[in-house]
Amino acid sequence: MRLDDERESNNIDDIRGSGGGGVRGRTPIRIGGIGGVLLVLGAMYFGVDPRIVLNLLDQGSGGAPSVVAQQQASSSSPTAPASDPQKQFLSRVLASTEDVWTAYFQQMGKTYHDPRLVLFSGGVRSACGYAETSVGPFYCPADQKVYLDLTFFRELKDRLGAGGDFAQAYVVAHEIGHHVQNELGIMEQVNRSGAAAKGATGTSVRTELQADCFAGVWARRADDAKRILQTGDVEEGLNAAAAVGDDRLERQAQGYVVPDSFTHGTSAQRASWFRRGLSSGDVRQCDTFSASTL
Structure with missing residues (x-):
């Protein structure tokens, strides 16, 4: 990606090493709203927790999700270096999303409110509750922040075979996509719809x-x-989208696929919808909720 000469966003909170809600020692991997069938690989999902999108019931409660596995955490949280190329890169990606969505919203006669990106290590408390690194990147609509532990990118590359700078940019852009949904009132509509969340055609997948x-x-x-x-x-980008498809993760985790447990869509669907947005550059082409075929 050509971002070296682009501006950096000011909307980043780097709380790595500050103990921002993290825990130490041998700690449980906690996965909220995704389902036990995904086990360890389920923690690799990135995207907003379906519980957060559809219920928003635990805002500020700090309640812990269910335990499905355990991991060995470091005895102390890493401290961000004074010069951090990866943080600078993500800051430029975030700035790019700000520029694009601000201009697009202006075209629609709306105002875009920039979200914040929170970099954390180990675990973090958000307005949507507590989450550990293993949950993966997520967006909390209650505080309009994206939460990301940079170790996720190592897992994305090493475990799921989706490396590269644009793969990382895609992760951030996907989470910002949830913020765009929030800004457009889509999340509220979904929350009020009462439609089934899980399943291959559920509101979570859409x-x-x-x-x-x-x-x-x-x-x-x-x-x-x-x-x-x-x-x-x-x-x-297409490889990263496909790497985190429900079907691929379930097959890797347990050897078979259960469509009724889907929350994010198949590998083919995720790559297809990313390509649709990339080809059109038009949010009107992204109406997954009206689509008869995903």
Whole structure:
């Protein structure tokens, strides 16, 4: 990606090493709202927790999700270095999403409110409750913040085979896609709908696939404006989207697939909706909730 000359966002809170809600020693991996069938690999999902999107019942409660596995955490939280290239890169990605969505909202006659990106280590308390690193990146609509432990990118590359700078940008853009949903009132509509959340055609899958599509819209518009994409970037994004499909993760975790437990969509669906946003650059092409076929 060509971002070296782009501005950095001021909307980043780096609380790594500050003990921002994390725990020490041998601690449980806690996965909220995803389901035990995914076990350890289920923790690799990125995207907003379906419970957060659909219920928003635990805001500020700090309640712990169910325990499904255990991991060995470090005895102390890492401290962010004074010069952090990865943080700088993510800051530029975030700034790019701010520029793209601010301009797009202006075209729609709306005002876009920038979210904040919180970098944490180990665990964090948000307005949507407590989450550990193993939950993966997530967006909390209650405080309009994206939460990310950078160790996720190592897992994405090493365990799921989705490395590269644009794969990381896609993760951030997907979470910002949830913020766009929140800004447009989509999350509130979903919350009020009372429709079934889980399952291959449930509202959770439709919510996640739309965020994938919005990530593609960002990439298309950012590239049109500043030519940020380089050879191989699109493939990295598509690979990252496919790597975290429900079917692939379930097959890796347990050897078989249970569509009724889907919360994010299949690998093919996630890549397809990301490509749709990338090809069109139009949020109107991202209406997963009206689509008869996902």
